[in-house]
Amino acid sequence: KNQVEQSPQSLIILEGKNCTLQCNYTVSPFSNLRWYKQDTGRGPVSLTIMTFSENTKSNGRYTATLDADTKQSSLHITASQLSDSASYICVVSDRGSTLGRLYFGRGTQLTVWP
């Protein structure tokens, strides 16, 4: 069964600190892995997309890594800001269908305190 598991479920950090969120997946055949940021009451917004051949991608203070062999990804947030408080969702796409089906994790709820 295709699954995406994220850890931790929730995380509280102080403003200015770094943090790393984890994602493990079993989706096969693998196409790409995405990290989304979802603010409360809003739709998800894409942070990064990585294909099989990419093992790191950055978007400002966000850096995602991918190990396709171990089927693990991480999202590292540097110098956190209050606006980083949100749910971070790991999403994996398969290439077994023309739809490019997306499999969503439940997200890590990040809270940044001043």
Place this chain on the structure above:
Amino acid sequence: EADIYQTPRYLVIGTGKKITLECSQTMGHDKMYWYQQDPGMELHLIHYSYGVNSTEKGDLSSESTVSRIRTEHFPLTLESARPSHTSQYLCASSESGTGTYEQYFGPGTRLTVT
């Protein structure tokens, strides 16, 4: 910010009422999607469309129906709302083709059925 819109943003309605959730995008995307998301849970695909006059059911069984008469418009209808339909509904769109294409999400409609 993606050019995809959903109305209403919030809706509280009584059991048995018929409702239509609107979704429009101005990006000319062929593919459109409806997801359902409960608090703290992953997004579940309930409907998708490859283009005009194309609609398919997603992974999660839903009593809702959709239509795609125009490329930019993908409304979702519940003929008789029930409390079990209380959830957040997210619309998304993406380009077609064999590449890795971003899915752009709307802001969502928070539906409460009393």
